[in-house]
Structure formats: structure tokens, C-alpha cells
Amino acid sequence: MARLRKPKLAVWKFSSCDGCQLSLLDCESELLAVAGAIDIANFPEASRAVTGGPYDLSLVEGSITTPHDAERIHRVRRLSRFLVSIGACATAGGIQALRNFKDVRDFTAMVYARPEYIDTLARSTPIADHVPVDFELRGCPISKAQLLEVASAFLNSRRPNVPTYSVCMECKRKGATCVLVASTTPCLGPVTQAGCGALCPSYHRGCYGCFGPMENANTDSLNQRWQALGASAADLVLAYRTFNACAPAFRDAAAGLDAERRP
């Protein structure tokens, strides 16, 4: 169907650090070309000008942590032809989902002198727990290249080409030395989805799981490997419980280890 108008893009923020939407402004070489091809209709971090919906593509950053946001996401969904959640907060609840393992009232009291002023939900949850999501783009932060790929795919009615294999694949392709094998550095690469370009191993450190679990992650096998290197169950629980702590594979792996620790 011939398009008579530029597609409309909206960017929405929920609980987050702003880093994933900043990735769009960090596309310095592509930004003006992108702005020429699409109508950036609602992107408050970049522009005062807001055009009303519906929108062809909504990028949603952040997790749901307040009763107000749990309502607002439904409005965003109604206004959006395609909704793509971007980043670890929007796809897994983010680092703030560590509250899900504790009593949030204790957290509020620890940080704020007047907890009664704070309106917050007990759990931090991903967007897909609240509304249907057309695609989840992983990463803490997301990859700029993957963001442009996903936006371009949805606006051209094709499937996004975003691999779900592990960081190991990227490492091998890059010719980086395996830190787990060569320097016995604990690394989450074998169970973590690719997307960063195997950054940490290239800088001589172990992957710490920014892109969340790969498809069919074999966490049991990795746990054994880490434990053979001297890591404790507590070390593994901390490793799984960071920015993607509530992504199911990481959540379950940590819960299993926690149960072993405290029979």
C-alpha cells in the first residue's frame, strides 16, 4: 500500500534511567536522516512539540512500578499500531525489580524519611506483563544498531533481524579469547543473549548479563562450571540478580540456587 504520509513514532518513558531512549539521540550520524524519514510525533526528551496519536510505532522504555503507570501503559497500547519495549527495564523489570525479592516498604523507609509520600507498587514488572507487546528489544542499554534495525523492520512491515543466540557466538566471530576458558574468569556469556558485540570479554572481563537470558539458556551447566572455578551459590545468585533479575531463566536459576543454599 502506498504511504501518503511519514510514519509516526512515539517514545514513552516509564521507570528507567533514560539511557535507552538516549540511544536514539546517540545515533548522531543517522538522527537527521531518521527525522527526515519519519515523523517524530511524541518524544518529550527531544522535543516540546507533541502530535496526538495514533502512532505507527511506539518505543516504550522503563518498567511499571506505580499504579498510575499501570494505567498509562494501556493508553499507550491503544494509541499504538506497533509497540516495542526497549531495554532491560521494559523487557524484564530492570535493576529496580530487585525489590521483587524484598518488602518494598522496607526499601521506601530506607531511602525516604516520609515513606507515606511515596506511591509505589510492590513489584517492578516488564511492559509485556500488562499489555501485548509486538517485540522486546533487550539490553542494558539497548544496542543502537539493533534499535535502528527494529524500527526500520516495523516501519517496513518485515521481521526484525535480532539474533537470540548467546554472547559466545559474538565472541567467537570477533576472535576474542574466551575469558572463561583462558583466564578462568566467571562469565555469563554462555547463557546471555547476544547484542552487545561481546563487549566485556573483549575488555578482559566476564559478561555480566546486560542482554538477559538467551533462548533455552542452560544455566545448570554454567552453574557447575562457575562452581568448579570456586564460585559459591551466593556469587551465582548475585550474578543472575542484576539488570535482568526477573527475566524467567535468570530468575529461576537464582531461585534454584537460593533454595539449595537454604534447604
Add this chain to the structure above:
Amino acid sequence: MTDANMPRTARTTRTIRCDYLARVEGEGALYVRIRDGCLQDVKLKIFEPPRFFEALLRGRRHLEAPDITARICGICPVAYQMSACHAIENALGITVGGPLRELRRLLYCGEWIESHVLHVFMLHAPDFLGYESAIHMARDHGDLVQMGLRLKKIGNDIGALLGGREIHPINVRVGGFYRVPERRELQRLVEDLTWACDAAEKAARWVATLPFPDFEQDYEYVALRHPAEYPFNEGRLVSSGALDIAVSEYEQCFVEEHVAHSNALHSAMRGRGAYFVGPLARYSLNFARLTARAQHVARACGLGETCWNPFQSIIVRCIETLYACEEALRIIASYERPERPFVDAPAFPGRGFGCTEAPRGILYHRYQLADDGTITDARIVPPTAQNQKTIENDLRGLVPRYLDLSDSELQWRCEQAIRNYDPCISCATHFLRLDVDRGGAAAVP
């Protein structure tokens, strides 16, 4: 300013609402109440949902602090990593010197360039020229916006090389870095940075021609001061008043208050009230430590050794960008690759303090560590939380002078005044909504 002082709308009441303050990082709102032409109340409301970093740090390992606290802010993750590293190192009793210290300054140069240029070109300059965004501005000022984007990218290139990536760098660790670059890797930045110095100067000279309201307030500026350097990571905390303290004395001199209208804690100087952190404070307290060229360009832009007009912070950001480009070149020219990328940081019980100059001002961290390095207590005070009272004070000073403006013009002027501070509400917890209540029934507190 004569006719601006004449309240056109005396004895009438109006309500202006802007549901989303744009071009700031995070979620906030502004509420202004005007009755019979008199300003009654100003509240900067921050409704960014709280994320409880200080609570979720408890029970984590000391080496995790830089990676976890980076996630407080996608705009200035390096600042969080630096303050966290310094505070943890302080607790462990280790110091990082020589080329590793220089590389930290270089990484900070990258973040200052990226963050300042983002703010100058994409968030703030459009206000002065009446554009809704940099993309709208690019239609008339394409070359300038292109220059800004290239300059910003050069800051990000430093972050990508030294940090692994611009947002949430992976290469920073307590004690130094995971991997340090070869000389030749850094040399690749030289050509771009040389161009960047000229671009930053051009940007400064251009923003100096923008129309600035004649607006000065009696601020107390607070910044780090180092004996020899323009401050990034180290120094004493000094003010334009009498303050001169070690970082470890911060909590004796500054207090945080929790007010009902904000999810960010308000900071105040004990016994003195509001204070001002960020580029204007750094510049005014450290002019002598800028490079000769940065000082020369500042004077050519009409600035003195101190600057008290918050709208001119856009010029100071360009001067600091120029400084950061020159400093990056200096560091690269004298760089010798250290043998080890980090100093060992074994667990040790204790309490540590760190304060570094984020692009938006001082960022304070304090940690308590157990015997095995577990974090048992953490305290983080970001720059925007410290500026909240001062932002409200500016609006109290500004709004009465512009009561003759239409609602939409007054709203825009208030937004511009807030953006003078480049508020990062993600940091302060996190979107701005503006309610100007001129006494109508629809007022929303």
C-alpha cells in the same frame, strides 16, 4: 525589563497547565500559583518513580557498586561510576594514581563533551530561538546542528573506546579499568579532538550571541576545587560563601529533606539553605584552572571570571566542552600505558566517601562495607536533587517579571529557566509537567 514588571493580568485569575516538561531527562512537573497578579507558590514536582538504589545496594559486593550505580542515569553513567569507585577505594584505603588516574579524567572528558553538547544543541539552544526541538532548529540552522552532532559523537567516541560503550560503560572497575588502551588506540582520537576544540570555540561564540534575559540571583555556588586542575574526580568542597571542607565532611554540612511534592529528596546547606551546583558553580570557583584558551574564549564571549546569570550556563557549558577537548588532547599526548590496568581492591571493612563533578554538578556517594566487602549501607546525593531548591527560587524571581506574557509564553520561559540547570530527573529519582495556577477553579496542586 520595565514593561515586563507591569502585571497585565492584575485581579484576574488564570490556570496554565503543561502536562509534560519536555527536553529534560526524566519525569517532573512544575506548579505555579498566581493570585491577583502576585506569585504565591512554586513547586518543582518530581514524579519520576523511585527506584530505591540505596536500598538495593545493601547486600551487594563492593566491586559491583560502579556497574549498579551507573544504571541510575543513562546520561551520566560515568559520573556514577567515578563517585562509586572513589568512595569504595576510600573505604578500602587504596589510591589510584598515574596513568590510571589520567585515564579516568579522559573518560570524564568524554562524558562532559557528550552531555554538555547534548544539552547545548538539543535541549537548551532551541529555547533561545523559539524552536520546539533541535530537529526543528536544524531546518534553519542545519550546519550548526550538524556540527553539534559531530561534536557530541566525539565525546561518545571517547566513552566507547575507553569505556567499551557510551551508555553504561563496562570497562570501569574499582581500582582502575579491566583493560587499558594502547597509545596508538588513543592517538586515533587526536584528529577529531583537534577539530572538536575549534568546534567548541565556535559553539561558545555562537551561543554568546543568543538573547539572554537580564537575570542574576544571589547564589551560593558549591563545587570541587583541586589545587592544580579544573575539577573532575578530586578536590575539596568549596563554596562562594565560606565553605571549604573535605568530601568526608559533606553530611555534616548538607542535609536532605523529604517534601510531599517530590520523589527526589531536597538538599540544603545546613544553616544556609539553597545552594547551586553545576557548570556555573564550577566555572566561577575554578576559572583560574581553565586552560588559557578556554579563559580567552570565555572573555571573548563576554563572561567574567564569575558568572551569575543562569541563562548564560549555555555559554559556560561550551567553555567547559572546549576545556574537556583540550584536556583530552593533553592526556593523550602524555599517555604511557600502565603495566597493570588496575590496582588490587581486596575486601576490607570500613566507610568511604566519594564526590566527583558530574556534568550537572557534584555527585556524592558514601558506602559502609562489611569485612567481606558486602555493602551494608549506601548514600547517594545526585546534583539535580541539590539544585531543586535553587530552581524553585529562580522561578520565584523570574515569574513576577514576566506576568505580562501570555500563558504559553510564560510557560516556555519557565521551562527555559528549568532547563538552565539541565535537570536530570532520572538521577534525582526522574519528566516535567507545568501547572501555572492563576487562581482558577481547575487548579491542581
